[in-house]
Amino acid sequence: MKIISAKEVTKIFSSFTAVDKLSFELRKGECFGLLGPNGAGKSTFIGMLYGVNSISSGNLEVFEMNPKSQARKVKQRMGVVTQDNALDDSLTVIENMMIYASFLGVPKKEREKRIKDLLDFMNLSHKANAPIRFLSGGMKRRLVFVRSLLGDPELLVLDEPTTGLDPAVRHLLWGKVRDLKAKGKTILLTTHYMHEAEILCDRILVMNKGKSVAEGSPSELIQKYCPGYVAVYDQIEKNESVKKFGEKHNFLIQEDRSGIYLRAPKFEDLLKMQEETKTFAAQLRPANLEDVFLQLTGQELTADA
Amino acid sequence: MLETLRLCVQLTKRNWIVYRKDLIANVSPTIFEPIFLILSLGVGLGYFITDIDGRSYTAFLAPGLAVSTALFSSFFESSYGFYIRMTFENIFKAMLTTPIGVHEVILGEYIWLSIKGAMMCSLLAIGFACFGLIKSLWLLPLIPIAGVLIALPCGALGLIATSYVKNINQFQTVYAFFIAPLFFFSGIFFPLAQMPNSLKYIAYALPLAHGVEVSRALFWNENVLYVLGVHGGILILYSAILCAFAYYRIQKILQN
Numbered sequence A: 001m002k003i004i005s006a007k008e009v010t011k012i013f014s015s016f017t018a019v020d021k022l023s024f025e026l027r028k029g030e031c032f033g034l035l036g037p038n039g040a041g042k043s044t045f046i047g048m049l050y051g052v053n054s055i056s057s058g059n060l061e062v063f064e065m066n067p068k069s070q071a072r073k074v075k076q077r078m079g080v081v082t083q084d085n086a087l088d089d090s091l092t093v094i095e096n097m098m099i100y101a102s103f104l105g106v107p108k109k110e111r112e113k114r115i116k117d118l119l120d121f122m123n124l125s126h127k128a129n130a131p132i133r134f135l136s137g138g139m140k141r142r143l144v145f146v147r148s149l150l151g152d153p154e155l156l157v158l159d160e161p162t163t164g165l166d167p168a169v170r171h172l173l174w175g176k177v178r179d180l181k182a183k184g185k186t187i188l189l190t191t192h193y194m195h196e197a198e199i200l201c202d203r204i205l206v207m208n209k210g211k212s213v214a215e216g217s218p219s220e221l222i223q224k225y226c227p228g229y230v231a232v233y234d235q236i237e238k239n240e241s242v243k244k245f246g247e248k249h250n251f252l253i254q255e256d257r258s259g260i261y262l263r264a265p266k267f268e269d270l271l272k273m274q275e276e277t278k279t280f281a282a283q284l285r286p287a288n289l290e291d292v293f294l295q296l297t298g299q300e301l302t303a304d305a
Numbered sequence B: 001m002l003e004t005l006r007l008c009v010q011l012t013k014r015n016w017i018v019y020r021k022d023l024i025a026n027v028s029p030t031i032f033e034p035i036f037l038i039l040s041l042g043v044g045l046g047y048f049i050t051d052i053d054g055r056s057y058t059a060f061l062a063p064g065l066a067v068s069t070a071l072f073s074s075f076f077e078s079s080y081g082f083y084i085r086m087t088f089e090n091i092f093k094a095m096l097t098t099p100i101g102v103h104e105v106i107l108g109e110y111i112w113l114s115i116k117g118a119m120m121c122s123l124l125a126i127g128f129a130c131f132g133l134i135k136s137l138w139l140l141p142l143i144p145i146a147g148v149l150i151a152l153p154c155g156a157l158g159l160i161a162t163s164y165v166k167n168i169n170q171f172q173t174v175y176a177f178f179i180a181p182l183f184f185f186s187g188i189f190f191p192l193a194q195m196p197n198s199l200k201y202i203a204y205a206l207p208l209a210h211g212v213e214v215s216r217a218l219f220w221n222e223n224v225l226y227v228l229g230v231h232g233g234i235l236i237l238y239s240a241i242l243c244a245f246a247y248y249r250i251q252k253i254l255q256n
C-alpha cells in the first residue's frame, strides 16, 4: 500500500509558490527523506499531510485518503514530530502526554501505561513529573517523539527531529528511529544533516525552492551526482598547486570561501596529487550526500533562502 | 459530530487543568474588582443615593456587576489568553497534528469561554445572594445563562481582536477604547433611561446592556420571561453573528 502519494502537489501562499509540483510515493515500511535548504517547502508540505495547509493544485493522498477532507481519519494513524516542539509549557511532562493521549482517543485505562512505556523508550521516565521548562532541549525533543507515538501511528513524520541537539542525543535518536522502523513504522524525515539522511533513509528526495530536483537512494544519488572521492583543502591560500594538478587531470573543482574541493573517480588519483604537490588535504574521503546536496542546491544559494 | 464534541470537551479539560493550577490568582481579579466596586460605590456613594429606580444603590449595582465578570473573563481569555496560546506557546501547532481540527479548537474555545462566564457570574451572584441582593433565590440557577449570553459575544469580540492585532500590546487599545467604555456605559452604574437617545442607542447596539437587563430581571424577579425572550434573544443573535465571524477570522490564521 502507498502510505503517501503526491502527484504534482503545489502550494501557493497568495503569490509565492512554496511547493511546486512535488511528486513522490512513500511505500509502507520505508524511511523516506525530504531534503532541501531552508525555505525549500518541506514543512509546508508536511502541513498538507495533516490538513493545516490546503493544496493549491495537484493531488495528495495519505493512506489513500484526502488529508484535508478526511483529516481526522488520517491523523488518527499518523504521528508528527513538529519542527517547533510546541509543548504545553504550563503543564508537566505527564500532564502534557495525558492530554494528548486523550486527544488521540487512547482508552483511559491504557493511557498511563502507554505513556510510561514511551517515556521509558525515550529515556525520560525520571522526568515524568517535571514541568516542561525544567527540561533540556534534548529532553524536550525526546518528549515530542513520545507525543508523536502516543497514538501508535503507522506513519511517523519527523520534521527536523535532531536540529539543535548535541551529537550524543542525535545518535540516541537515530537508534530510536531505527527501532521504530524495525517495528514496521513508515517514516518521512526532513533534516539538514546529510549524514543523518544517509544512514536512516532508504530513499531521498532533494527539493529546492519548492521543486523536486533529485530522487533516489543515497548511494544512487552519490553515484549519479558526485561519484568517486573528494579531497578537501580548507585553506584559502596555497591552493594553486593542487588546483593546477586538478585541472590537468580533469578533476571536478569547486572553490568557495571555505576552501577548495577536488573530485576524482579514483582514490589513487587524489593520493598521487598529494604526493606530487606536497600539500596534504584536510580530508580525503568518498563523496557523500552532503556533496550531492551542495551540488544540487548550493550554487544558487541566495540571501533570501 | 460526537467525536467533535468529545474533542471539544478534552480541550476544555486541558484549559481547566491549566487554569486550576493558579486558581486563586486567576479568579481573584475577576471576583474582587466588582466586590470592591460594590463596596466603594454601593456602600460609599450609596449613602447619598438612597433611591434609584426604587432601590438602594447597592441593589441597583449588583446584577450589572455580576454580569460584567462574564465580559472581563471572556474578553481577557479570548484576547491575551488565546493570543499567547496561539503565538507564544504555539500549542495549536501540535494539537492540530492530532485528530483535533481547527473547528474543534474554536468550538472548544467557545465552550471554555461559556463555562468561565457562567462560573464567574454565578460566584458573584451567590456572594450577593448572601447579602440579600437577590429577591427570589429560586432564580439563582438561571444566573449562569446571563453569564453565557455575555461570555459568548464578548469572547467572540476578543477573538476577532486577536485576529487583527499585530502584537500583544495592541489589546490595550481595544481595552481602552472598547471594553472599558462598554463597561461604564451599559447601564451598570446608572439607568440608561434618562441618558440622551444617541448614547442609549449605542449602548443597546452592543451586547453588555442586554446582559445587564437579563441579569436585573433575574436578580429582581421582574418580567423574567419577557426580558429573557427579548434581550436574551438579542444576545443569542449577537452571539451567533459574532461567533461566526470570529470563527471565520481565526480559522484563516490556524490553517492556510
Ligand SMILES: Nc1ncnc2c1ncn2[C@@H]1O[C@H](COP(=O)(O)OP(=O)(O)OP(=O)(O)O)[C@@H](O)[C@H]1O
Pocket (backbone or CB within 6 Å): A013, A016, A018, A036, A037, A038, A039, A040, A041, A042, A043, A044, A045, A083, B256
Ligand atoms: N503561511 C505562510 N504564508 C506565506 N508564506 C509562507 C507561509 N508559510 C511558509 N511560507 C513560506 O514558504 C516557504 C517554505 O517554507 P517552509 O517552512 O515549508 O520551508 P522548510 O523547507 O521547512 O524550511 P526550513 O528548513 O527552514 O524549516 C518559505 O519561504 C516561507 O517563508
Ligand SMILES: [Mg+2]
Pocket (backbone or CB within 6 Å): A042, A043, A044, A083, A159
Ligand atoms: Mg521546516
